[in-house]
Amino acid sequence: MKNDKPRKNAFLMFIHKMGSPPWFYNFTGKFVPWLWAGFTVLTIWGLYLGLFKAPPDYLQGESYRIMYIHVPAAWMSMLIYIVMAVMGFIALIWRVRTMEIMAMNSAPIGAAFTLIALVTGSLWGRPTWGTYWVWDARLTSELVLLFLYLGVIGLYKAMDEPRKAARAASLLALVGLVNMPIIHYSVKWWNTLHQGSSISMTGSKIDPSMLWPLLIMAIAMKFYYGANLITRSRITLLEQDLRKGWTRDVIEGTAGEHKS
Amino acid sequence: MTPTRKRRLIAIVLILAGVGVAATIAFYSLQQNLLYFQSPSEIADISMPPGRQFRLGGLVKPGSVSREQDGLASHFIVTDGPAEIAVQYVGILPDLFREGQGVIARGTLNEEGIFMATEVLAKHDENYMPPEVADALEKTGHTVKSAE
Numbered sequence: 001m002k003n004d005k006p007r008k009n010a011f012l013m014f015i016h017k018m019g020s021p022p023w024f025y026n027f028t029g030k031f032v033p034w035l036w037a038g039f040t041v042l043t044i045w046g047l048y049l050g051l052f053k054a055p056p057d058y059l060q061g062e063s064y065r066i067m068y069i070h071v072p073a074a075w076m077s078m079l080i081y082i083v084m085a086v087m088g089f090i091a092l093i094w095r096v097r098t099m100e101i102m103a104m105n106s107a108p109i110g111a112a113f114t115l116i117a118l119v120t121g122s123l124w125g126r127p128t129w130g131t132y133w134v135w136d137a138r139l140t141s142e143l144v145l146l147f148l149y150l151g152v153i154g155l156y157k158a159m160d161e162p163r164k165a166a167r168a169a170s171l172l173a174l175v176g177l178v179n180m181p182i183i184h185y186s187v188k189w190w191n192t193l194h195q196g197s198s199i200s201m202t203g204s205k206i207d208p209s210m211l212w213p214l215l216i217m218a219i220a221m222k223f224y225y226g227a228n229l230i231t232r233s234r235i236t237l238l239e240q241d242l243r244k245g246w247t248r249d250v251i252e253g254t255a256g257e258h259k260s
Numbered sequence: 261m262t263p264t265r266k267r268r269l270i271a272i273v274l275i276l277a278g279v280g281v282a283a284t285i286a287f288y289s290l291q292q293n294l295l296y297f298q299s300p301s302e303i304a305d306i307s308m309p310p311g312r313q314f315r316l317g318g319l320v321k322p323g324s325v326s327r328e329q330d331g332l333a334s335h336f337i338v339t340d341g342p343a344e345i346a347v348q349y350v351g352i353l354p355d356l357f358r359e360g361q362g363v364i365a366r367g368t369l370n371e372e373g374i375f376m377a378t379e380v381l382a383k384h385d386e387n388y389m390p391p392e393v394a395d396a397l398e399k400t401g402h403t404v405k406s407a408e
Binding site for chain 1: 268279280291297299357358361381387388391394
């Protein structure tokens, strides 16, 4: 047999393998406990530093500490959306089922982070700005993000056939990408009550003693996303493939014993 | 890439391009309406008529705050450097309201050109630091902390 296919590099091979449900299930299974452990350790460490060790703010006193929840949650709300849209894009063009599942399982996690960012922001706004809510560009575009997530979840649940539903919802997710630059640049493009970004490519406007807990919490939340997403996606795979051979192997605990 | 995949890719790219163009057009046409507040200079430029409601944003001019002895009325000046507007407000000011700090006030201009505020919100900037750092900066001539 003539081998006229171009040789795939290691990265493409990895992507290709991730598309295989049994391989995906077994491969990601190795990481799940470590991701949950990393999340737990980093969160405890970050919250301890942020709530007990970091000094109070010169202007806001102690109330600024809600930043250690609010800012990582707001960052995650946007990061997860972008990751979801990219996975949706791959799912739409290459029809990779594991990607469809991961994109769809990202939506509830992202929606939760968006809600946390909105609620903590609101609670922070009352003592600092003097109001729970204003319709400025930053707050409004973040609320639109929550509706986009709910739209993706709703569309996915509304259709009977999960693969078609995932692709339809992925398209919605891709269209919603337009909101990402609006959220990010809203504080620059328009006058808003929300202040500008403290952390940007050019540096940080947060004193180093207050910055470290924030960065640790930001990494902790990425671990949480990874752990939660993989845990959810493996369950979805099992549910969808309930009648298939590899699932039986997993349930009976014989996966990987015959044919490696 | 197979022809089917290429076709799907083109379709998605076209959809995204369409959404992008629509968003850009909306962005430019809504630019003015999305401003949450206007600065004293902007108000001066458009010569805002008395009685029309808008939001005024800027810094509280240091040394301009005075409170009436009886009641909750307070007077201060909001400035953005080149222009300033006198504000009168009856009510409780937010905790972060300080001289030299940002505020956003909603209300109308009266006949004398004084802004009668019905709501005052404090705007804070993106800087966070411990009190000692703020003191140290103050000593070296930076104005971080306003007169309290």
